[in-house]
Amino acid sequence: MAGNERVDVLIIGSGASGAAMAWSLADTKMRILCLEQGDWIKSTDFPSNGRDWEARRHTDFDISPNRRGRDTDYPVNDDNSAMKIANFNGVGGGTVIYTAHWPRMHPSDFRVKSLDGVADDWPIDYWALERFYDENDRMMGVSGLAGDPGVPPRHPPMPPIPLGKTGAHYAKAMNGLGWHWWPSDTTIATTAYDGRAACINLGHCTPGCAQGAKASTDITYWPLAIRAGVELRTRCRVREITTDEHGMAAGAIYYDADGRERFQPAEVVILACNGIGTPRLLLNSASARFPNGLANSSGLVGRNLMLHPWPIVSGYADETLDGGRGPITCLWSKQFYETDPSRGFVRGYTLQFGRGTGPANQAIIGAAAGHLPWGRDHHRRYRELLDHRLNIGVACEDLPEEHNRVTLDPVLKDSNGIPAPRIDYTISENTRRMMEHGIARAEEILTEAGATRLHASRTVLNSPGHLLGTARMGYDPERSVVNEWGRCHDVRNLFIVDGSIWVTSGGVNPTSTIQALALYIADQMKQRLATLFD
């Protein structure tokens, strides 16, 4: 096996957390290498450059790796899961194909046991992360509006995305009901920002932004990290983390772009492979010393998977709205976020208000929901749908349950022969009650907005793609995989910085918090460089 020159820090994965980590650690002047299994994606590759832009959302830019099937993807057996897995393998990871919605966790999300008597408290709190949230907002470039009474104070550096016709339509309905709403924070630049051009309302944010207005780490953190000396090596798929005679991480065995097996030695190894990829890698790194997988003395690697059930409730207004022109999500509501025992469940959800979609996807959605018939009446009915769509997402917190887990599939393998992950996941009764409550509230809002043809999708195929909880953080090595600053209890030079380390999931899109956590862990490491392995 070919060996490489030793590095100080080896980061595996270049997505949300790996990029933030690399940038933050770069000022130590250590030799830092990141291995990424995917490619750089050029802005000219994104679908909105071409006439087939809507179709490609269902092919090479689908958010499901199983559907997308690029040679840089690995398959996931999610047949036994109520929700399907979404991710992206390339420089920037999931940030390349996220919606750029940018809520933070709430302070109460870190103290669910103390406040609501369920699950576990995190070993850190919101206030420890606050300055890293702020730093990350500057780095990613956030558009939003200060003063929201539903969330702790924050100061987005750019003005919010426009309400548009659709946002104003929702706002009138919410005001009529007397419920909270606020323009969403997003990482879509509304002004020129740090080399990025302002949004021009391509309306197709999820499968990559050709304008570069949407922040993904390939255009935010990575150029700065590389300029600061970090090396990023693409098309390198890591098979396993090896350990030395002292039980410390020695480095990683990976396959390079030509399929050659190589060994990369490192002083410190940092996993940033998301809540599926990280437990997969740890379980694939089993050895005589670590027979149940690396860093898995607790038995919790792969367990407590949380995926954020996310019903979508839609309807159609009489008025002509924004359709697919403009960023997808325009508002949020925190009206039902904090626990209220009278609702019959604990914890809560964010409501996210979406615009419509392009002409082809409007037809696909309409047909799937039974609103668009085939035959002579197709054209008349289609014109009642296009540019009239309203849709509200119910971003539910699902709580950790050990039976929801990632294991290694006994049969399925990726193109390098590495065992693929298998997902076993069910939605709990508490979450189901929360989902139904949210669906009913969304229907009230749409009715207040004058919408008809209401339709609720309880689980949306492949959405939202939030992969959390499978290597949780905590003080107790018997009840957690990493400590309160991301270091594995079992392997003192092995760190995890992605969504795996989440203790609970909150009811928000996770990327803001994933990156704030990565910056926090990097800061903790920098403060302890002389005693990092003690």
Add this chain to the structure above:
Amino acid sequence: MDNNPETGLSATELRDLSDIAGTMIPESPAFGVPGADDPAILGDIARSLGRDLALVREALAGIAAKSVGAFAGMDRDRREALINDYYAGGGAAGAALGRVILAAYYRDDRVLLALGMEARPPFPKGYTLEQGDWSLLDAVRNRPPFWRDDRSAAAGKR
């Protein structure tokens, strides 16, 4: 029977696809649009089957079986009823058939122009999005904070 190397379909399957697509989305002089069996649109559909080829072939076979091989000879009402019934219960195959037809149909220049849309990709021109009425937010601005502050003794109360 040889399949077309570009589409993966046999000549019979392509003819069946044309009959089915034209039934699903027929030409409409009233709306000024072609049908999905228009040669240019049908060609686009056939060329874009890609990873959906197996499912679309399954759908074609399913519809043929449902019509006892006589789909093209059925009257229009029966064809439309059969297609709507098949799509509603057709699972992944029906969904794939609908998706590839709609994705190609709603990017045709004539269809987009008839809808009052520009026949172009979103980038680089983009679109205009009006700001909207921000005074609507006044009703919310003056609400007191209602997120739970875990540092206060009142945490847990709202």
